[in-house]
Amino acid sequence: MVLTVNCSSPEFLLADTPPMSDLPAAQRHALEAWASQAIDAGWLASNATDALSTTTTASPGLLFDSSDRPLVAGLFGGTGVGKSTLMNRIAGEAIARASVERPTSRDITVYVHRSQSVDRLPNAFPMERMRTALHNNDRYRHVLFIDMPDFDSVESANRDLVDLWLPHLDVVMYVVSPDRYRDDQGWRLLLQHAQEHAWLFVMNHWDRGDPVQLEDFRQQLAAAGLSEPMIFRSDSSRVASPEADATEDDFEALRTTLEQLADQSIVNSLNELGILARLKSLKSASDPWLESLGNDESIKELQTRWQSHWQQSTRNLADTLATKAQQLAEHYAEQEGSWLSRWRKQPESKTSLPNGPLVDAALLARLDNVLADFLNQQSQNSALPLSALKQSVAEPYARARRDFAMTVDDAVNRSLALPGSAWQRRLHSGLGVLCLLLPLSAMGWIAWRVVNGFAAGGTDPTAYLGSNFAVNGSLLLALAWAIPAFVQRKLKPSRAKAAYRGVGLGLNEALLQTSTAINAGLNRLAEQSQRLRQQYEELWLSLSPTETADIPEAVRRMLASEISSPAQRSLDVRANTHSSTESAPLS
Structure with a gap:
């Protein structure tokens, strides 16, 4: 999928074709310019643009200068589900702090290959709360892992960090445990950002789990728009004793899936799908403006x-x-x-x-x-x-x-x-x-x-x-x-x-x-x-797909379908992606 911009539009439309990752910010600027014109003419209230404050224009591509970038995967979950333990198991070493006395992650841990560099971290990121662990593991050369703080922490700074980092993720690894998979705060965040990311789900501490819980979790995800979610079971007891006779899990399948997702064509597909989701969010926030314009x-x-x-x-x-x-x-x-x-x-x-x-x-x-x-x-x-x-x-x-x-x-x-x-x-x-x-x-x-x-x-x-x-x-x-x-x-x-x-x-x-x-x-x-109505429609019609291809089935399984609610009105632009015939299919 390639989104192009029609430059023959009014002055508040996009003057030049911006890079893919800059499209949401450019479109938001165009919307604000259009709204300013409507406000001056009395069609909109002076605070109409506040509706855009609930949307984000950030994307993983904004972290890098080059389009040939790694996959950005974030571990997301509540207190005590074992995110840091899972991160250490993925890395094969203790790179994330897993507290015993108080199992609450307070900092961001970035696990990245030495050959990769994050070029453009936003100024709002608190660098003092960010730990970087460099590695030489070629298996994850093209994956940048982020172990995020617990979203359900009583510390508001933790939730702020989660809000800052979420828009910069290609894939959210939603980590739950058998006793925490029904957490309300996690579901609210999942439903709020369901359309903006690809999702992988990990039922951690599977040694304490039950197949009934796994099936119940699957049904919840289906209700949230993921009809065939990719759920991986992980037995965290194997971190301390890898050779122990523990419950069978899907950890190796998870690692293989992450490696395959790091294929550049898949990264590009996820990047463009994320950009499209942000444009949808902008359109959902701005479409109500048209109601005040009346009709003939x-x-x-x-x-x-x-x-x-x-x-x-x-x-x-x-x-x-x-x-x-x-x-x-x-x-x-x-x-x-x-x-x-x-x-x-x-x-x-x-x-x-x-x-x-x-x-x-x-x-x-x-x-x-x-x-x-x-x-x-x-x-x-x-x-x-x-x-x-x-x-x-x-x-x-x-x-x-x-x-x-x-x-x-x-x-x-x-x-x-x-x-x-x-x-x-x-x-x-x-x-x-x-x-x-x-x-x-x-x-x-x-x-x-x-x-x-x-x-x-x-x-x-x-x-x-x-x-x-x-x-x-x-x-x-x-x-x-x-x-x-x-x-x-x-x-x-x-x-x-x-x-x-x-x-x-x-x-x-x-x-x-x-x-x-x-x-x-x-x-x-x-x-x-x-x-004004025509200019608004032209503003969105200027974004149109010029190439079509089917979304790979494995990628489709990681995407949430449209949820039937007024807040989820879709942009009339189809999401199309390229899949590489040379890369191995995802399981």
């Missing part, structure tokens, strides 16, 4: 609820502004009075009332309440994060709110600039022309009669015009102006009605702009949700 249906339902809420709530706003529209109309009706009343009044803003602006702070506060009520409802009825919803609508709503008064004022001004209907304005303009043309025509006719009478008066004294003509001419001139002027005034488009109409149009336009702005914010919410 939830966001469409949110948009529908917004439209319904907006239509119901803005009716009250319309009623409030209708009252002000009436006041503005009355204000303009007063201005359309006599010229004397207009002269006495001080000039005012077109869209201002004597008692303040048309759109005041109280009206805008009511508009704020409409949105706030909607957001409060969604905090109770919607699974979408309220913080993400607020952020998505905040900016477009702020712009619409800022322009609300200007939109209403502009509509009023446009309506006042073009009062009445088009035919009213044309008729009014035509009457204005008649107010000029008719008096001019009358004046022209009167002037023609005067000049003509004066010219004829030299020969005919009766041709001179008298006072009757002066009176009639004056009346004609007055009527020529007064009649069209009176009709024009009566047919003049009402600015009061124009103001009232402008307020209605302006309110509708401003409310439409506000609703559109909120819808734009909700659309942005939907796009952001889809983008």
Whole structure:
């Protein structure tokens, strides 16, 4: 199995293909970058990345600079099961301290061939509690043994050491005894880390055991996901007296299995399976983040609820502004009075009332309440994060709110600039022309009669015009102006009605702009949700297998299958390994 990285992903995905052992750390960094983006947008809580703290990115390969490394096998078990005694039996010498007075291992004992070197021990490792035993036994040239402290010790430092070393093991040699194989703490650790390692089980002190206990232990392991566990019986009495007639055990089979596991192809397989298990753990921890992103249906339902809420709530706003529209109309009706009343009044803003602006702070506060009520409802009825919803609508709503008064004022001004209907304005303009043309025509006719009478008066004294003509001419001139002027005034488009109409149009336009702005914010919410979900999926799709091969059956027996629980959701990447045809098959 080879895991590759697709580098054509967003910026928080893995920029370069990291080494195999560095994949979990690189993926965790990518997840944290993605989560940071989601947190900034309000989709995740600020402590969302704490879920990753329960996962580990450490692996055995991180201890070595070279990929051609030894198998790392750790002896794991509770107090008194004989781990140190078993370690000494494997080594053929007393390299681990086996206490009689208090059978509790407090230190790490590393048993490694002189040709091997651990290049990169983590800084967190307490070196003062680590003992190294070098050997020249070629049988274990490619195996690094670690005898770990008792996990069930009352000393918390012992458990901390176990937690530090567990992620760096290829194989966990789970050591039990006939009277300790049902230990609760051991089972909790086994179930917690079952998917991260290969497992070998040793029933130590078999000289005190019973086949019924062995079968019971096998059934427990099957329930934990190991259907065919590899269990080896070990008679610890043979350590002190190798030639003694003791109970038959499987110690030689255990040593042979360890030697075969040290084959480089098997080590690579176990390394890659461990890396995959760590990626699964990361995915299990991060998958719940997607629940807060909602889905297309939830966001469409949110948009529908917004439209319904907006239509119901803005009716009250319309009623409030209708009252002000009436006041503005009355204000303009007063201005359309006599010229004397207009002269006495001080000039005012077109869209201002004597008692303040048309759109005041109280009206805008009511508009704020409409949105706030909607957001409060969604905090109770919607699974979408309220913080993400607020952020998505905040900016477009702020712009619409800022322009609300200007939109209403502009509509009023446009309506006042073009009062009445088009035919009213044309008729009014035509009457204005008649107010000029008719008096001019009358004046022209009167002037023609005067000049003509004066010219004829030299020969005919009766041709001179008298006072009757002066009176009639004056009346004609007055009527020529007064009649069209009176009709024009009566047919003049009402600015009061124009103001009232402008307020209605302006309110509708401003409310439409506000609703559109909120819808734009909700659309942005939907796009952001889809983008984050797609980026998350691409982040995991960038890790894909490029080669396939069957896992060797013996290795499969050492791996725990998926346990049916919410915490064990699998990564959709198959684990495939290479097996060497030249190496002897494992028993």
